[in-house]
Amino acid sequence: MAESDRGPAVGAPRLSSTPLPGIGVRYDLTTREHRRISVVAHRDGARTLSAYRQDDPDACALSVRLTSGEATALVDALAPDHHSPNLLSTTELGLVAERIELASTSHWNGRVLGDTRMRTETGASIVAVLRRAEAIPSPTPDFRLAGGDTLIVIGTREGVDTAAAILGRE
Amino acid sequence: MIEFGAIILGLGLLGRFAGRFRLSPIPLYLLAGLAFGEGGLLPLGTSEGFVAIGAEIGVILLLLMLGLEYTASDLVSNLRTQYPAGLVDAALNALPGAAMALLLGWGPVAAVVLAGVTWISSSGVIAKVLGDLGRLGNRETPVVLSILVLEDLSMAVYLPILTALLAGTSLAAGSVTLAVALGTAGLVLLVAVRYGRHISRFVSSDDPEKLLLVVLGLTLLVAGLAQQLQVSAAVGAFLVGIALSGEVAEGAHSLLAPLRDLFAAVFFVFFGLHTDPASIPPVLLPALALALVTALTKIATGYWAARRAGVSAKGRWRAGGTLVARGEFSIVIAGLAVTAGIEPSLGPLATAYVLILVIVGPLTARWTEPVAMWVTDRLRGPMPAGPGEGGAASETSRSAPLAHEALDEQSAADRA
Numbered sequence: 249m250a251e252s253d254r255g256p257a258v259g260a261p262r263l264s265s266t267p268l269p270g271i272g273v274r275y276d277l278t279t280r281e282h283r284r285i286s287v288v289a290h291r292d293g294a295r296t297l298s299a300y301r302q303d304d305p306d307a308c309a310l311s312v313r314l315t316s317g318e319a320t321a322l323v324d325a326l327a328p329d330h331h332s333p334n335l336l337s338t339t340e341l342g343l344v345a346e347r348i349e350l351a352s353t354s355h356w357n358g359r360v361l362g363d364t365r366m367r368t369e370t371g372a373s374i375v376a377v378l379r380r381a382e383a384i385p386s387p388t389p390d391f392r393l394a395g396g397d398t399l400i401v402i403g404t405r406e407g408v409d410t411a412a413a414i415l416g417r418e
Numbered sequence: 419m420i421e422f423g424a425i426i427l428g429l430g431l432l433g434r435f436a437g438r439f440r441l442s443p444i445p446l447y448l449l450a451g452l453a454f455g456e457g458g459l460l461p462l463g464t465s466e467g468f469v470a471i472g473a474e475i476g477v478i479l480l481l482l483m484l485g486l487e488y489t490a491s492d493l494v495s496n497l498r499t500q501y502p503a504g505l506v507d508a509a510l511n512a513l514p515g516a517a518m519a520l521l522l523g524w525g526p527v528a529a530v531v532l533a534g535v536t537w538i539s540s541s542g543v544i545a546k547v548l549g550d551l552g553r554l555g556n557r558e559t560p561v562v563l564s565i566l567v568l569e570d571l572s573m574a575v576y577l578p579i580l581t582a583l584l585a586g587t588s589l590a591a592g593s594v595t596l597a598v599a600l601g602t603a604g605l606v607l608l609v610a611v612r613y614g615r616h617i618s619r620f621v622s623s624d625d626p627e628k629l630l631l632v633v634l635g636l637t638l639l640v641a642g643l644a645q646q647l648q649v650s651a652a653v654g655a656f657l658v659g660i661a662l663s664g665e666v667a668e669g670a671h672s673l674l675a676p677l678r679d680l681f682a683a684v685f686f687v688f689f690g691l692h693t694d695p696a697s698i699p700p701v702l703l704p705a706l707a708l709a710l711v712t713a714l715t716k717i718a719t720g721y722w723a724a725r726r727a728g729v730s731a732k733g734r735w736r737a738g739g740t741l742v743a744r745g746e747f748s749i750v751i752a753g754l755a756v757t758a759g760i761e762p763s764l765g766p767l768a769t770a771y772v773l774i775l776v777i778v779g780p781l782t783a784r785w786t787e788p789v790a791m792w793v794t795d796r797l798r799g800p801m802p803a804g805p806g807e808g809g810a811a812s813e814t815s816r817s818a819p820l821a822h823e824a825l826d827e828q829s830a831a832d833r834a
Contacts, residue, residue, distance in 0.1 A: 266560055269496065269567045270487040270545060274555060286555040291668065298555030306733035311552030342665065 262412060263287075273405075295319040345402040347378070348412050352395030355417035362389030370410040372403025422468060425454070429683045440550065442543045442780075444745050445773050447683050451690015452698075452769070469688050476685030477750050478641050478655040479678040482633075484541065484570055485659015486667045486674075490610035493660065496567045503561070503723035504568035510715040512537035518708050524761045527583050531755040534576055535768050536712045540745025541566045543776060547740060547783045558724045558733035562740050565723055573747065574603045574657065577650040580751065584758035585648065599649040606657040618666040626673055633662070633670045634677075652750065682746065689753050690769070697766040705770035713778065716741040717786060731794070732787050739786025743779020748772050 263275040272290045279285065284305065288296040293316035298308040314322065350356060356364060366374055377384045377391070378398040384391070401411045432450060436443035497504075515536030519529040544566060548554055578599030582592040610617070621636065623629040637658045644654030662670060720738030729737065752768030755761070 267492060267495075268554070268560060269492040269563050270541060271548075271554065271563065274560075288554045292672075296549075296552075296554050298552070300555070304730065304732050306557035306730050307736070308552055308555045311555060313549070 265409065342404060343402060344405055344408050345400060346408050348399050348401055348415050350393060350395055350397045350399065350415060353418055354395055356393045356415065357395040359393060360389065361387050361391040361393060364414055366411060369414060370403060370407040372401050372407035372411045374399050375402055376400040425687065442745065442776055444686060445776050447686035448690045448769055448773060451687040452693055452695045454691060469684055472681050472684035473688035476681035477652050478637060479674060479681050480746055481652040481656040482637050482659045483674060483678050485656045486662060486671050488567060488660060489663045490607050490614060490660050493567060493571050494607065494611060496564045497571065500564045500568060503565055503726060506722055507565055507719045508537060510719050511712055514708060514711045514715060518704060522704060528761045528764055530580060530583055531751060531764060534580065534751040535748040535771065536708060538569050538747040539566060539741050540743045541570065543743040543745045543779055544740055547780045551784060556733065558729045558737040561724045561727045561729065562720065562737050565741060574653050575600060577653045580754060581650040582648060584754060595648045598647055599653065603657060606661055610661040614661060614663045617661050618664050621662060622666050629669050630673045686749060689749055692756055693765045693769050697763065698770050701763050701767040702770055705767050705774060709771055709774040713742045713782060732791060735787040735790040739782040742775060742782040744772055744775040
């Protein structure tokens with residue numbers, strides 16, 4: 249299957265996603281202890297949370313179906329200091345906002361934002377850059393990126409995933 | 419009117435009954451049709467015309483909803499990466515059906531029909547089974563789903579061929595039809611990949627009522643045009659579903675689901691109505707033999723496809739067992755043949771076949787892996803598709819109501 253593994257950027261672990269035609273999308277996470285967890289995002293907003301067995305890594309030891317409300321509550325409990333990576337609760341609109349961290353080894357370290365051709369390539373917008381203690385809102389194309397920057401990207405699920413792949417270039 | 423109301427109400431009660439036992443309602447609808455049709459317990463006659471139109475709409479809605487499930491890019495990417503699995507699936511599962519029709523001496527057209535009946539797994543039943551068994555996250559699940567996608571896409575090619583054959587067109591006219599069908603399907607895929615957003619924007623509407631009317635109107639119009647062009651109406655509806663994507667597809671999906679359920683139920687009943695229960699016993703043996711063989715070939719297909727995707731042995735057996743269920747599309751295909759009036763025993767055979775596999779399918783999905791693992795443990799070493807045989811039989815015997823079927827399958831196997 250086309251497991252699109254969007255290489256984990258240094259810093260934040262990223263989910264890889266696999267389309268499940270007719271059902272939704274599966275997001276996978278492999279933890280530092282090599283346990284796999286996945287979330288199936290159903291198209292009707294429900295979520296299925298699965299954890300994998302250690303003796304048969306292809307099968308689920310646990311598979312719980314959550315309504316969108318239950319999933320939201322769970323995210324709240326999971327998020328450290330109670331804010332989720334998705335800053336907007338705009339899932340109803342099909343938009344997501346994510347923080348994407350630029351590694352110090354990044355290809356874009358020292359290059360200007362315009363070089364990423366982000367909006368042309370992905371349709372996603374970079375609405376702000378968080379650098380150390382300050383936030384730079386609406387960075388212009390001649391804004392110079394640096395390793396360690398956190399970019400706030402807003403777009404469709406696919407757009408933000410592609411943006412993460414572009415920004416993850418070494 | 420009273421009769422029709424009674425039919426619908428009966429279907430609702432049957433559906434609830436099926437839900438309580440976590441069964442697919444399809445077999446119950448078929449049985450209801452059998453009970454009330456020609457030679458059944460309670461022949462109904464007056465609402466036939468209405469039921470016939472309802473059945474036609476049911477097929478169109480089934481295919482439209484199937485198209486809405488997928489985006490064009492899903493189809494194209496699956497076709498690109500998984501086509502070998504699709505070909506193996508077609509070869510292993512369509513050929514037994516064709517062979518059976520030829521063995522029974524029904525001729526080439528019936529062979530093509532029966533090939534379709536045994537080839538296409540039931541996406542509806544399988545998606546539900548995967549959810550029920552908590553396997554949506556499993557690594558073999560994308561393999562199973564991509565086989566279903568390819569089968570559904572194959573329908574867009576298969577149905578026009580079948581329609582042309584059933585209409586008894588000459589080879590030249592048939593090839594023209596097929597070229598038109600393939601060209602249209604290719605064009606729709608291309609347009610949907612490139613300009614799907616614009617189509618969806620044209621159809622999009624904030625008001626659910628308008629959206630429902632626009633989508634339904636567009637679908638019926640395209641289906642009608644497809645029928646005029648001698649391409650099957652169902653394929654037209656399927657392509658409309660493919661072309662709609664994003665929010666429109668979501669909205670249409672939730673709006674049309676209840677309508678689809680209603681008319682699809684009417685369609686299954688209609689099919690049952692046109693089958694005389696007395697004609698089933700003579701074809702029961704061939705149906706059982708066919709069910710056994712094609713259960714094994716599906717298990718082999720899933721095993722092979724999952725192995726190709728790098729899934730471990732357990733997952734391969736699970737993928738195989740999951741694919742066994744046949745359902746709505748086998749009946750759609752058989753329905754076309756019955757309406758065209760070829761081989762009279764074909765309808766009963768398809769009915770019996772689907773009734774068996776729609777019930778056995780969820781069981782094989784559950785038990786193929788443990789049984790296969792147990793057998794391979796006993797034999798210490800990998801095995802080709804052999805263990806499935808023990809699997810299919812012992813699975814059915816695990817559940818009391820099906821024990822007699824298991825015996826029948828055994829005896830059919832012994833005789834074969």
